[in-house]
């Protein structure tokens with residue numbers, strides 16, 4: 149496994165691989181790797197001739213007062229985990245490499261960027277799209293892997309790749325959870341033991357939604373209210389939003405239908421946690 153830290157090295161290397169007819173599978177991450185990331189890598193390992201992992205805590209997707217400084221970073225450990233799933237290359241650029249002096253361009257996906265998490269995290273998806281577009285341009289992957297855990301991000305990246313003809317197949321894979329149901333996240337490391345227990349309320353509220361739907365409930369408002377009630381009953385949790393929306397455009401729906409996404413964001417202590425349930429069929 150090789151580690152590349154400059155854009156030029158990565159570009160040259162990727163160009164050689166493509167010229168040799170190798171297909172490239174890319175898994176973009178911010179590091180602090182866990183089983184959620186590794187599940188993407190294992191699938192990417194199967195699909196592509198070459199597996200490239202990017203590890204970069206992208207400053208422009210963090211807002212003022214968010215956790216950019218304290219975001220967990222452990223490149224040594226990440227490299228061990230990536231090697232363990234057979235990664236060929238780690239691309240771990242510096243900020244100077246990604247955003248040299250004079251940098252001015254950004255990529256935005258209108259409307260989708262405003263919804264759900266976009267309401268409280270202004271500029272976040274612009275930062276995500278800009279860095280992912282750069283990674284796609286630097287590496288030229290055939291496939292790129294994203295987690296359904298960040299459902300809005302996955303939809304936005306799909307839209308961007310299609311709209312800008314980026315020539316990459318965006319693959320979205322299921323949420324990986326801890327045994328008790330908590331969705332794995334690098335930010336779970338911020339939780340104290342009591343907060344870790346409280347954080348289960350996200351998954352419990354989605355299970356409640358699932359139970360209501362299985363019992364025949366189809367009204368989005370009724371489901372939202374029940375979920376909100378459960379989250380508000382958890383003292384350590386502060387609800388940011390619950391959304392019941394259509395997957396592709398992320399617009400709110402009034403009745404549950406196939407491809408409805410139920411998504412929520414909740415703050416527990418210092419951690420802002422998200423989770424969701426996709427109802428492919430109803």
Ligand code: AMP
Pocket residue numbers: 176177178179183184185187188293294295296297298321322323324325331332333334
């Ligand atoms: P991050 O390092 O948090 O930016 O995540 C990198 C990629 O891993 C994103 O596409 C995430 O959606 C995905 N990911 C993070 N957590 C999970 C999880 N629990 N299950 C599946 N994918 C995940």
